[in-house]
Amino acid sequence: MSPLRSERELSALNPSLMAAGFRQMLPIAAFVLVFGAAYGVAAQQKGVSAGWALAMSAFVFAGAAQFAVLDLWGPELSMLTLALTVLAINARHLLMGASLFPWLRHLPGWQRYGAMVLASDSNWAMTLQAMAKGSPGLGVLVGGGLALWVFWMLGTAMGLMFGGLIADPRVLGLDMVMACFLLAMATAGLTSWRTLCIWGVAGATALVVDAWLGHNLHVVAGAIAGGGLGLLWKEPGDDA
Amino acid sequence: MTPEVSHWLALGVLLVMAVVTLITRWGGVWLMSWVPIGARVRRFIGAMSSSVLVALLAPLAFKGDASVRLALLATLVTMALMKKPLPAIALGLVVAAAYRGLA
Numbered sequence: 001m002s003p004l005r006s007e008r009e010l011s012a013l014n015p016s017l018m019a020a021g022f023r024q025m026l027p028i029a030a031f032v033l034v035f036g037a038a039y040g041v042a043a044q045q046k047g048v049s050a051g052w053a054l055a056m057s058a059f060v061f062a063g064a065a066q067f068a069v070l071d072l073w074g075p076e077l078s079m080l081t082l083a084l085t086v087l088a089i090n091a092r093h094l095l096m097g098a099s100l101f102p103w104l105r106h107l108p109g110w111q112r113y114g115a116m117v118l119a120s121d122s123n124w125a126m127t128l129q130a131m132a133k134g135s136p137g138l139g140v141l142v143g144g145g146l147a148l149w150v151f152w153m154l155g156t157a158m159g160l161m162f163g164g165l166i167a168d169p170r171v172l173g174l175d176m177v178m179a180c181f182l183l184a185m186a187t188a189g190l191t192s193w194r195t196l197c198i199w200g201v202a203g204a205t206a207l208v209v210d211a212w213l214g215h216n217l218h219v220v221a222g223a224i225a226g227g228g229l230g231l232l233w234k235e236p237g238d239d240a
Numbered sequence: 241m242t243p244e245v246s247h248w249l250a251l252g253v254l255l256v257m258a259v260v261t262l263i264t265r266w267g268g269v270w271l272m273s274w275v276p277i278g279a280r281v282r283r284f285i286g287a288m289s290s291s292v293l294v295a296l297l298a299p300l301a302f303k304g305d306a307s308v309r310l311a312l313l314a315t316l317v318t319m320a321l322m323k324k325p326l327p328a329i330a331l332g333l334v335v336a337a338a339y340r341g342l343a
Contacts, residue, residue, distance in 0.1 A: 047244065048245075056254060060254070062261050069257060074245065075249065077253065079252060079256055083260050086256070086257050087260050087264065088291075090260065091285045091289055092285065092289040094271070095277070097265060098271065098277045098282075100269070104269055117262070170340065171340060173332070176311045179312060180329040180333065183312055183328075183332075184319055185325065189290045199291060202295045206294070206299060207298050222291055222292065222294065223291045223295055226287050226294065227285070227291060228287075238279045
């Protein structure tokens with residue numbers, strides 16, 4: 001069997017593969033329910049109305065970006081800062097799409113881009129895992145993505161309801177949900193001294209810009225500074 | 241509680257977030273059908289994706305009171321030891337609540 005042929009076979013995508021992917025994702029989706037609830041509580045505290053918070057979860061479907069935007073939320077919010085912050089946080093999706101291209105390219109355009117609509121960290125990782133084991137993985141990208149989306153929505157709704165019942169969120173530490181969530185997401189990627197140095201530069205840049213320039217520019221400035229150091233500092237095994 | 245955000249502004253935020261996020265989900269696949277993403281671009285994106293979170297958190301930790309710092313520290317240490325986000329976040333909240341209850 002030629003590699004091309006097997007790649008084409010692995011790119012199979014049909015309702016039964018999607019249903020299997022949906023079921024395969026359920027244990028992880030249960031955690032997403034809790035994260036979604038955390039988002040609902042945090043959105044409630046920021047004064048985001050329930051309808052908008054649910055719409056964010058439905059149409060954006062990107063936890064870290066949604067939490068981060070709560071930090072920027074307010075009448076003075078700048079659309080440029082917003083767009084750049086969301087772009088910086090979600091730029092990792094570009095790498096996910098690129099890494100799945102070898103299989104997605106065998107699909108017709110609408111399926112190729114349709115499959116990516118629900119791409120996020122865990123269903124992407126499970127897709128790559130399946131492909132590496134030689135079993136068709138796009139079912140878990142789409143079906144698993146749908147499971148994540150359903151539970152993210154349910155969780156958001158639960159959080160909004162629960163959040164409304166709490167008189168003083170600070171007493172329960174609930175005002176820390178956003179910061180602790182983002183810190184946990186960031187720390188999951190801490191794998192090397194290289195990453196730690198990149199974060200040092202990003203954090204220091206953010207503090208300096210926040211102190212002297214303000215206007216939420218610190219987020220974008222820190223992201224670019226960290227990204228720039230990452231570009232210059234090769235990882236083991238890189239040629240370019 | 242932050243001041244009221246108008247519905248038009250909220251709609252704008254939703255649209256910008258949804259469109260930018262969709263572009264990132266589609267862009268990688270689209271780009272690869274023209275030109276492969278090289279190691280340098282990959283390193284820039286990889287470093288930037290987590291740097292943006294650190295950049296967001298640094299001033300929060302710097303300006304926050306002791307309960308904020310202790311909560312973040314609890315999350316950080318739990319993540320380092322267990323690599324599990326859910327207990328790490330939960331412990332962060334518990335520490336903040338406990339400190340405020342005692343202080």
